[in-house]
Amino acid sequence: VPLQEKALINRIRRLAGPRAGAVRVGIGDDCAVLRLPSGHEVLVTTDFSMEGVHFRRDWHPADSVGHRTLTRGLSDIAAMGGTPSAAFLSLALPQRLPQRWVDGFFSGFGRLARKFKVHLAGGDVAESPAGILADVMVIGSAPAGKAIRRFGARAGDYIYVTGQLGASAAVLEKLRIETKLRASAAVAAPHFYPQPRVGVGQVLLRNKLASAAIDVSDGLSTDLSHICEQSGVGAVVYGVSLPLGGTLQQALHGGEDYELLFTAPAQKLIPSKIAGVPITRIGEVTQAMGMWIADGNGRRKRLAARGWQHFKASF
Ligand SMILES: [Mg+2]
Numbered sequence: 001v002p003l004q005e006k007a008l009i010n011r012i013r014r015l016a017g018p019r020a021g022a023v024r025v026g027i028g029d030d031c032a033v034l035r036l037p038s039g040h041e042v043l044v045t046t047d048f049s050m051e052g053v054h055f056r057r058d059w060h061p062a063d064s065v066g067h068r069t070l071t072r073g074l075s076d077i078a079a080m081g082g083t084p085s086a087a088f089l090s091l092a093l094p095q096r097l098p099q100r101w102v103d104g105f106f107s108g109f110g111r112l113a114r115k116f117k118v119h120l121a122g123g124d125v126a127e128s129p130a131g132i133l134a135d136v137m138v139i140g141s142a143p144a145g146k147a148i149r150r151f152g153a154r155a156g157d158y159i160y161v162t163g164q165l166g167a168s169a170a171v172l173e174k175l176r177i178e179t180k181l182r183a184s185a186a187v188a189a190p191h192f193y194p195q196p197r198v199g200v201g202q203v204l205l206r207n208k209l210a211s212a213a214i215d216v217s218d219g220l221s222t223d224l225s226h227i228c229e230q231s232g233v234g235a236v237v238y239g240v241s242l243p244l245g246g247t248l249q250q251a252l253h254g255g256e257d258y259e260l261l262f263t264a265p266a267q268k269l270i271p272s273k274i275a276g277v278p279i280t281r282i283g284e285v286t287q288a289m290g291m292w293i294a295d296g297n298g299r300r301k302r303l304a305a306r307g308w309q310h311f312k313a314s315f
Pocket of ligand 1: 076079214215217
C-alpha cells in the first residue's frame, strides 16, 4: 500500500536531496525557483510515461521505469545541445501499488538524476483509477539563440548518429517472445537503461558542429523525417553504414534508442567519438524532398517514416 500523499512527498523530498545548481527553491514551497546562468535561455520539455503504452509492469522493473521516464526528458534537452538542471515529476499511482514499486521507481529515477546533476525540484502525486502514469518535465538551458534546432539541415550536409540504432527494439522483440529477460543483462541495457546523450549534445553546441539535431525516440525514419520536413530538404541513408544494434528494420523504424541524429556541413570535421560515444556518418542531405535508403551498390529505395508512433502524438 503506498504511503499517504504527504508521507510520499516527504520521501521524495529526502530523495531529491539538498537543492543544488540552478535550483534556488526546491520541493516544499508553492513553486520552485530556478536561476539559470545569465545570457542563457530556458529549455522545457515534458513527456508522459504510461503503463501499457511506454512500459509494462511485468516486463519492466520499477527502477527501469524511473530511469526511462527521466531519460525521455534528458534526451530532448540533449537533442538541442542544452544542459539539464531541474526535473519535475507528476505521478498518478493506483491505490494498490506496492510501496516496493514506488521505491524502485525513485531509485532508478534518482540514480540517473544524480549522474546528470539534475535536481528533482517539484511535482505532484495523485491516486490513479487505473495504471501508473508518470509525467516528467525537464528544465535545461542553452546560451541565448544557440540551441540546436531541427530546421537547419542544408543539401550536401552529412547525416550522423550516435551509438547504435535498433538495440532497444531488438530487446523489446525478445521480450515479446520470451517475456523473461533479465533487465540487468548488458545486452538488455539499451532498452531498460538507455543513456541520454547529454554530453554529445553539449559538444555539438559548444563547437557549432551541427546544422540540425533531434533525438531518436520514435525511430530513425520518423525522426529523420522531422528534420527533413522542418529543413525543407530530403535525405539518403546508406544502409550499409548504419550502426546496427538489431536488424536493419529495427534500426530504421524501432523506437526508444535515445541516440542523437544530427546533420553537419560536409566540411566540418566530426570526430569518430564525442564524449566517449561513437559517431557514425549514415547518409547525406539532398535538395530533393523525400527520404531514400541506398544499398552497397548505390541502388535507392524509398524510405517511409514508419517509426514507433505508440498511439500518441508528440508535439
Ligand atoms: Mg525529442
